[in-house]
Amino acid sequence: MLTHQMKNRARATLLAAAASLATLAGAATAHADTDINLVLNWKYQGPQGLLFLAEDNGYFEEEGLNVNMDQGNGSGAAVPLVANGAYDMGFGDINALIELAARNSEEAPVGVFMIYNQPPFTIAVRADSPIESPADLAGKSLGGPANDGALKLFPAFCARSEADCSDIDVSNMQPNLREQMLMQGQVDGVFGYVNTIRFSSKLLGINPDEEIRFIRYGDYGMDLYSNAIIVSKEFAAENPEAVEGFVRAINKSIKDAIADPEAAIESVRQREGLINVEVERERFDATLTDEMSHPELAEVGLGNIDEARMAQAIEILVEANDLPRTPAVSEVFDASFLPERSELLNSVQ
Structure with missing residues (x-):
């Protein structure tokens, strides 16, 4: 038979466990309230299936994210839209980001996941x-x-x-x-x-x-990077876990899209029913070959960059455009949000 003291201890243990669960539930609820507004590089076409499967396969939801992805009007346009606060994140041209960073480092977004690693x-x-x-x-x-x-x-x-x-x-x-x-x-x-x-x-x-x-x-001679997932510095500082979760979700989504291109194209068709499925599948395949297959993937993995190559790209742009300063690689790309190296693809073929 339980003594009064033992009953009190048991009750205290149960209350502590309940409080712990309530704390975890509260944290999950708060995380689920994290909204992300992202602007794409272009209209809904085959390559956007690389990103759409993160929503369709439930990866954003798993990370407690509510992501809205809007059509874009050019890779360069995504950069100022993130910089001025119209969007939290974007799929934009890292070279436009470099130019903005050279002129206004505080305002410029930062890249967190490199997708197009060859110059298109x-x-x-x-x-x-x-x-x-x-x-x-x-x-x-x-x-x-x-x-x-x-x-x-x-x-x-x-x-x-x-x-x-x-x-x-x-x-x-x-x-x-x-x-x-x-x-x-x-x-x-x-x-x-x-x-x-x-x-x-x-x-x-x-x-x-x-x-x-x-x-x-x-x-x-323009061995430049191209489109990356970019994020405003303010959003990244205030929501680091959300950015990490978003990057994890996109990494999984890209893997799924490469393993099942038909599913990727279907994800686009669900959002834009008038696409030519055959042409968009060709566009998807060509994007993998022409824009995402740099040899450096074997070393750094898809999503990351070669810092020496990025430094050279920055130098090319600064010299050619007579920019006022040379941004550091860390101002342009932050690899700290990436998954472990073992989670990144070594090839897209």
Whole structure:
């Protein structure tokens, strides 16, 4: 028979356990209230399936996150939208981030998960054009969306390739008119990402392999990174666990998408029913090959960066664009939110 003292101890133990459970439940509830507003790089297309499966497979929910992902209007546009507080996070061009960090370090976001580790930037010209190299651009007309990453990097490309760009006429155009204006001869070349132009052309009935020539920035000494998950410094400082949880969820989502591309494309179709599933699957596959397959993955893993390579990329941009200062790698990318190295992919093929 229990003594009065033993009963009191048992009651105290139960109360302590209940209090502990209540504390944990309260913490979980607070974590579940963490909202994240994220702006994508572009419209809903095949590659966005890399991110959408994090929601569809319940990974955001597991991390206690309520994530809203909005369509974007260019990789470069995501950076100021995160910097000015319109969004907490974005999928944006790390090079635009570097430029902002050089001009205003406090305002600039920081990269936390590198997805596009190869430079996709290009100038596309018609296959029958006399333009075959940067040296042939003198006196020509080029156009692109105002927030396009390749357009923003054009001064750096001119400097790096030693092309005379002083008399090139550069104009802005709506993204949905880019390929039409090129093929109709309204401009001599257009700025963009290789696969964006390639597959937008296919949707218009243009054969990019026969009718378009690509002058790729990477072929002219611009071994740059491209799109990363970026986060405002303020949000990261106030919600470090949420950022870690988001990165974990995206890492799982990318693994799922690569293992089952059909599911990734279906996740896009669920959000945009008018996509051409066949073309978007091709776009997805080409993105893995052309934009996510840098050899450094075997060393650092998908999501991380090679610090020496990033430092060189920063130097390229600072010199070519005559930026006021050279940001440190740590101002541009923070690897502390990444999962353990063993959790990162060594290859996407």
